[in-house]
Amino acid sequence: MKNIVIIGAGPAGRFAAMDAAEKSNNVTLIEKRHIGGKCLNQACMVVCALSDVAKHVEQSQNFNDLGIVESEIKVDYAKTAAQIKQTQKKIRHIITAETKGTGVEYVRGEASVDADRKVVIVDDEDEYPYDKLLVCTGSSPLLPDIPGIENAYTYKDTLKFEQIPEKLVIIGGGSTAAEYANIFSSFGSQVDILCRSSFLKMLGDNEAEEYIVSNLLKNTIVHENVEIKEITDRSVITNYGEIEGTVLLATGVTPNSEIVKDIVEIDDKGHIIVDSHMQTSNPDIYAAGDVIGGLLSTPVSRMEGMVAINNIIGNEVEADYSLIPLTITLNYDVSYMKGDKVNNNGKQVSLPGAGGPGSFWNILNGKMGMTKENIDFESGKINNVLAITPSSNIALPYMIKIMKDGNDDDFSNFLEIHPTTDGIFKLAQYYKRYS
Structure with missing residues (x-):
């Protein structure tokens, strides 16, 4: 002991x-x-x-647009924050x-x-x-050395908002910036994202980044290569000019x-x-x-x-960082991989998202998401996966298990739950059709 x-x-x-x-x-x-x-x-x-809550708002708006449901959704942010705090207390x-x-x-x-x-x-x-x-x-x-930094909120403060900001300026270009842009733009805020370099560069995929901006982040403008000069109590002053709004830091x-x-x-x-x-x-x-x-x-x-x-306690083990699943939580989850064994040395194949839970009612508007895999056709090994679908955060860890322990051929007897909105397994099983 x-x-x-x-x-x-x-x-x-x-x-x-x-x-x-x-x-x-x-x-x-x-x-x-x-x-x-x-x-x-x-x-x-x-x-x-x-x-x-944001997903419910977006789905309800889509039902309204399709004429299926007649309703007007209005989010009470103060009550939402209070209920979250109560739930946290219970957990x-x-x-x-x-x-x-x-x-x-x-x-x-x-x-x-x-x-x-x-x-x-x-x-x-x-x-x-x-x-x-x-x-x-x-x-x-992380609080950057910017004049007026005390005027900005961080992720620790988002439940302190008394109401939904009419305009929100998010400083940062990573997953936190994308997630809060998605949330507050769905709630009705006009959102500006200010990136020091490029937006969502950790994905390493321009097509995915463009899809996210065009299809998942409404009422959102992404500004890249921005230099922040000063933060005031109502705006951010940049090398491109002044952008008004409540300021939220997503700077790491x-x-x-x-x-x-x-x-x-x-x-x-x-x-x-x-x-x-x-x-x-x-x-x-x-x-x-x-x-x-x-x-x-x-x-x-x-x-x-x-x-x-x-x-x-005496059991010698080492951390395994070879394949790590990560997700950006948006109205469609954006799931991707990092790790020592992730690469893009094979052939890139892609497939649009499929209709199913969470996406069926987006078939007519074409917002189905996507799945991309990088595959070595000689060995059958999968090098990398990126998926933008409602079920990607569930499917990707299973794919990582296959990548660690086998290859594409292991899917010949694999049975998934149907319908699924993700093309990960479909691509893995039928990849030779795309060669």
Whole structure:
């Protein structure tokens, strides 16, 4: 049995804590804010909740346009935010009970580390000795050095809006910018996205980016190669002029590594440096999740936490970053891959989205989405997949399993649920027709 202290009760820390406790270790999990971390309380779940409402608004408008349903949808944002907060509270209650039920000691308070004595001090009072320490302290919004930055909101503040902004200016060009543009444009805001370089460049696919802008983001103008001069309380001043609206930052995150900045090695961006076992330069301290950088997603953080805890308790494993599924949550999810084994060295084949749940009533307007695969026709291996469909966030992880363990021929006896809106499996099964 080991004394293990984990700082941070987000996906990385909480799952690691439960796993270690279930294996008869003495585990203390310390969190200074809310259990569930950024995902539940500020980011992923907030985006999912607001996106569900946005999808309903868009679907209702489409039904109106088709003459199927006569209704006028109006979103009460204050009530929406209040209901989200109530739901978060309920989830926190459930997962707190789940965590404690495995034998984890859950402690609320602000932690500091005394590495020489190998203790964690909470609120400058209580001390928790450790054999091994796991740091899962996550990240916070990155605030660029821009005059007037205090006038901007971040993802942490979106539930504080008293009403839907008439005009919204989003600074940033990644997934967070796209997701909030989708949400608030569906709610009726006029949205401007200001990108320092290009929009959604992490996709590496101009066709997909153009499809998203043209078909999924209504009432939205994307400005690229923008230099931000100043942010005021009602606008952003750029090298192209002044753009009015409530300002939302989507400029990335910065790691919360201050707690161990003088104890372990940290890179020039503040990320804790770890090896493939999640071990830091201090052999008794491990780290996982956003605080170490890399691909920032809940499943990746959870994987890193599990890798760390397995190595802490003596099971030597390494993190696998070969194929990572990622999704931009829009009215159609945009799912894509990153990782060491992802490439575009084969032949690119594509297929329009199919009619099915979530897309049937868009057949007549042609907004069906798309699926693209890069395939090596010699080996049958799939190199890369990108899908813009209602079911892509479900289908892509299955495809990754096939990519890791087999090839296209494994689909000869594969049975999916029908109807499905995704062309991933269809392309994989019948790719030779496109050669």
